Every structure is written in C-alpha cells, then in structure tokens.
Amino acid sequence: MVAYRQFVALSQSPNSELRSQAAHIVAAAYVSHDGPTDEEAALYAAIIGFLDDASLKVRAALAYGLLHAECAPRLVMLTLTKDAPVIARAVVQYCPVLLDVDLLGAIRRGEGGMIRAIAARKNLSPGIIAALVKLDQLDIIELLLERTDLPFSED
Numbered sequence: 001m002v003a004y005r006q007f008v009a010l011s012q013s014p015n016s017e018l019r020s021q022a023a024h025i026v027a028a029a030y031v032s033h034d035g036p037t038d039e040e041a042a043l044y045a046a047i048i049g050f051l052d053d054a055s056l057k058v059r060a061a062l063a064y065g066l067l068h069a070e071c072a073p074r075l076v077m078l079t080l081t082k083d084a085p086v087i088a089r090a091v092v093q094y095c096p097v098l099l100d101v102d103l104l105g106a107i108r109r110g111e112g113g114m115i116r117a118i119a120a121r122k123n124l125s126p127g128i129i130a131a132l133v134k135l136d137q138l139d140i141i142e143l144l145l146e147r148t149d150l151p152f153s154e155d
Helices: 002-011 016-032 037-051 056-066 074-080 085-094 100-109 112-119 126-134 138-146
Strands: none
Touching (some): 016 056, 085 112, 100 126, 112 126, 112 138
C-alpha cells in the first residue's frame, strides 16, 4: 500500500520530472505484468491517463517505457505516433505492435523525419518497402538499398 501511495504522489506531482518517473514505472509494470486481468486493466488506465499529460517529458517517458514491448497497447502506441516529432519518430521506428496499415498512413502524410524513421525499422514488409520506394526520394531509396536484411521484390 505504501508503494501505491508513493506512485500516486509521483503521478499527481506538479513536477513533470516526478510525473515522468511515474509514467515510466507504470509502463514498465505493464510490460512485465503477468498477474490478474483487473491489475492489467488498472495499469492500462494509468497509461491512458499519462497520454493526456501536458508535459512532453512525461509522454516521452511513457513512450520509451513501452517502445520495444511486444505487448504494448496498440491504441496507445498509435496515439503516440501523432505526438511530438521526437516521440512519434521513435515509436514508428521501434514499436513492434504497429501494423503495415499504421505505417502506410504515416508514409502517405509524407513528413521527412517520419519517413526516415519508418525506413530504418528493423522489419519491413515488401508492401512497406514498395510504398517507400514509390515516394521516389533518393535518400530513402539509398537507405533501403544499404540494408542487407530487406526482401526486395523484382518490381
């Protein structure tokens, strides 16, 4: 009970540094959770609460806590793809729960930093590779061609 009170105090602090610590704690707890579903739901609710925080530092701590997790809530990560550019680019580059349809939307919007982040993702499907090539941006095509791990189609 003491730990919960400390978490609540951190999460309600006027100090964004303390709130960012709370956001990171809840993200780490969500990722490592293996208990009852009602506990998982409570952690998810806390994560949703941090999405609305006015501080970039808090939302970044949340994003980075969930960034590489296979179990990260997809809707939360989709929301973070529309956050400040530094958060959005990190999420599209590293988040494994994003689907091709999510990445295609970002490609269509065409923001340069976001396109480069997608091109640098670990695993790219042939459809995403084709969409990136169709942009006809030489720097993106060069980035893709330098990678030896990508399956290029004959087209």
